[in-house]
Amino acid sequence: MSDHDQDDHLPTEHDAQTPEYKHSTGGWGSLKSLTRIFGKEASTPEALRTLERQNKPEGVMCTSCAWAKPAKPHLAEFCENGAKATLWELTSRRCTPEFFAEHTLEELRDWHDYDLEQQGRLTHPLRYDADSDKYVAVSWEEAFAAIGAELRNLDPKSTVFYSSGHAGLEASFLYGLFARLYGHNNLPQSSNMCHETTSVGLNEIIGTPVGTCVLDDFEECDAIFFFGQNPGSNSPRFLHPLKRAVERGCKVVTFNPVRERGLIEFVDPQNLLQMTVGTPTKISTEYFQVRPGGDISALIGMIKLVLDAEDQAPGTVLDRAFIDDETGGFNEMREAVAAISWDEIEHASGLTREMLGRAADIYMQSEKVIGIYGMGLTQHVHGFQNLGMLVNLLLLRGNIGRPGAGISPVRGHSNVQGQRTVGIAEKPKLVPIEKLEEMFDFTSPRDEGMNAVAACEGLLEGSVKAMILMGGNLVRALPDRERIEEAWSSLDLTVYVGTKLNRTHLKPGKSCYLLPCLGRLDEDIQASGPQSISIECSLSHIYGSIGKAKPASEHLKSEVAIVAGMAKATLDHNPKVRWDEWTADYSLIRDLVEQSYPDDFRDYNGRMFEPGGFYRGNSARERNWQTESGKAEFTAPTVLSAIGAEEAEGRLTLITLRSNDQFNTTIYGFSDRLRGLSGSRDVILINREEMARLDLEEGQEVALVSDLDDGVERRITGLTVTPFDLPNGCIGGYYPEMNVLVPLSYHDKKSQTPASKGAPVRIEA
Structure with a gap:
């Protein structure tokens, strides 16, 4: 990051001077996109019959994301990206x-x-x-x-x-x-490249390498906190239970450097009333554009406010019985958080105390809370501490190991x-x-x-x-x-x-x-x-x-x-x-x-077509902590940012993105519809304030170079400067094209997950 003052760029609404998708996630845009892909892929009639069976009992499970399949599926239990994956595989081309x-x-x-x-x-x-x-x-x-x-x-x-x-x-x-x-x-x-931080980190902290939630939890939670995950492009079927949760009063708080449309508003393509005369469902109650890697500090800030509220009204905020009986490390975590100043928190997170106060208030007012995260949390040098802080927040009020609450990483590939x-x-x-x-x-x-x-x-x-x-x-x-x-x-x-x-x-x-x-x-x-x-x-x-x-x-x-x-x-x-x-x-x-x-696969053959799938269980969900201590462990923070490189003049943080027209390394087309972008993928996304500071012009061709001093030159040329609504000090570019700039040695310290959401780079005009 550059060392100029970055705390003055704290958007809560989209920057109107930069591209954006003007419509809701889902809706007619999704249907138009599917029509385009169907024609382009030279899809066979078999593709339509497959889509009719997709993600249903006795049907075929989608080859795209790993989101759950409900016991009572929709008429069309597939999303835009799942349909793209199906049409891609069932092409008539050879x-x-x-x-x-x-x-x-x-x-x-x-x-x-x-x-x-x-x-x-x-x-x-x-x-x-x-x-x-x-x-x-x-x-x-x-x-x-x-x-x-x-x-x-x-x-x-x-x-x-x-x-x-x-x-x-x-x-x-x-x-x-x-x-x-x-x-x-x-x-x-x-x-290993995306969620190994989950496998290693959760296992150490709560004794399970996977999340603790099931679909029913989303039907009774009071609040959902999102960190670095984008359901609009990466797991669109998740938007259906998310929409139902919001409509019954659940609050959604999102932390993401990018304002993703799927967490702003959604129109259900299978709801004729909403598609025609209805209004979009607003998803996020609060949306905070945290600095890349700043989730650690944002979470520390919320934890600090929750602990302060408990000090002011002892016995009314924390779940003390849960903390005393089921957890370890609370006092060490509390001391570490107390030693961190608000100036440090605001600078590292890019968010104000008032913003974090709004998030903390929603957390404290909610009886049952789910923490959702994706690779924006895991793909960092200190990804483990990102994850540890989120678990800390949930443990404070006993939000792991009971219905309607828990931690839920959203995986990418369908059977990863x-x-x-x-x-x-x-x-x-x-x-x-x-x-x-x-x-x-x-x-x-x-x-x-x-x-x-x-x-x-x-x-x-x-x-x-x-x-x-x-x-x-x-x-x-x-x-x-x-x-x-x-x-x-x-x-x-x-x-x-x-x-x-x-x-x-x-x-x-x-x-x-x-x-x-x-x-x-x-x-x-x-x-x-x-x-x-x-x-x-x-x-x-x-x-x-x-x-x-x-x-x-x-x-x-x-x-x-x-x-x-x-x-x-x-x-x-x-x-x-x-x-x-x-x-x-x-x-x-x-x-x-x-x-x-x-234990996990009892009566495997007999149960594999059970509607909604059969649950293989989760020890942490039962508060059976399979950790070294036998308890859920609080994590004492040792850093304020998950970025592994120090701030330096001219240094920027690169975050890699996937477009709406891709799945992992598979590129279905050149439309990033949900971000209002299309055409070439050879772009860098940067806000106009940073463009002015770096004397860059829209449409200018530039190069990006790695700014990690390890003796290896890494460079990508021919990138077009594109204004976009991002926090100061960071730029965005598409995965996998930008992988050339992510050093093999630059990875999470515990899991070795590549730090693709926080690589240090410089722009060369």
Whole structure:
């Protein structure tokens, strides 16, 4: 941040001089967007039949976000982004061997990510041919045999098995088992890049790696506090229970550097009255544009006010019985908060004491409070303390472990949480290793494996020799992208499992295979007949999913079959490991999951199509604190901002954003409708006050450079200055394009989650 006075920019309303979306989230804008995507994706009639079944009992679970599926679904239980994901997967376009015969990988690297994926569904297994620099068709048998031979010749500890969050619980369980039978725990996953702070932080503080809320809590809470989460683009179906909560009197308080339309107002596209003559539902009672990383101080300020109110009227504000019986560390936290001045709080948060007082009043007047957060809280150097302060606030009045209250991270990918649940984890302590050893008669590695950051460090230093990617676009999603891309070609083996061509597939190792898989929406026929899979949502419920769309090609295999095929070709025979039987009948895999995790998956096969999913439980929800102390722990703050870099003249904080027309690294188009932006993604967003201070003009072309002094030059050029309503001292840019500016070493101190919401940069005209 620059060292000028930043506390004079404290907007509570949108800056009228900068772009914005003039309408409500949802409504006609959402329907128009879907119509546009339907035509552009060359979608088949099957897509409409799939949307009719989406997120319903005995239906197909959305491939987009991880929001919960209600027991009594709407007529259309899908949102704009979920529909985009469905239409994207069920496109009629095909990316065949003939396409690859016409294009070298060097040529395709000049294409935009959007154009790569617009080639459609992959149809055949492919092998990279270095002499021609092209992918060529290969049989499944040849591909599996070659992959197995490569893996047998490598030290298992030098290989990495990554998973994107797309695969169902069945394939995920087998993938983790394959890794451990092979001899490693190198199982990084997409949560390493976004919500690992949650997994590590919540586990330490309240004894569970996931949130404590269920859907019913949103029907009886009195207040919801949002931090760094945008339901309008990232989890739009969440807007329905949010709308109901507001309409019955629930207060919503939002802290976010960006004024996101989904937390301002919403029109239900399925409510004809509201769509025609009704008025939009106003969502946020209060909306505070906190400085990036300033959530720690904003929360400290609210905690300070709550503690002051208790001092003035002892026994009327805090839940003393809960604090005394169920928590530890309260006095240390209180002393640390008391030592922080209001000047420090206001400067670090960018908010006034009066603003934080309004938020604290709502908190104290509410009997049941839910804390919601997203990557705006987790993707920071001090993301753990962001999370710790939010838990502190909730613990003060006993708002964890009772109905209508709790903490609720909103996950991104549809099964990212579930994969962790069934063993996609680099930490052996999170997996029932002894039980797996007994079930499958082997000795599992006990050493901790590599997460995503450690895998990249191993790649850069040369110790990682192979990357097996179960879905995703990892090269594009990682921080320090240019350094990672340059090192990627040194790998001995790369295996990419996916549905469409993406940027990562254009970076082959010395030996490389691109294996096309069935999508979740596709019919999956195995030896025993049609198969179903299952996934877990952000609220810890498990749902069965049945794909019925005709597969894009007869040459596709399911993720289960691909994992089994690679494993059979790699591992020695073990009579207790029955890859063929498991591929033939996925219910047998679910039996194994239940045997491995009996408390979470009791009667798994019998309950997987239960309306609303079956709840696998949460110890903290029952106030059974599985922490080292046996209690929920308060956190004493040691910093005032989650940003890891000090303030300096000319330094700005970069926050990365996703547009309304993308999901993770998938770009559906070039409209960021809900922010009033469209066209190029090569922009920097900055408020006009900062533009004047830095002598920048609207439309000017500039470069951004990393301002972390670690001896590595990071630069992105050709960015257009675009005025936008943001706090002073920060700029916005789109993910994944801006990943090149996020250093691999710049991550949360506890979880190693990349700090993509607070990277230090400078603008060069």
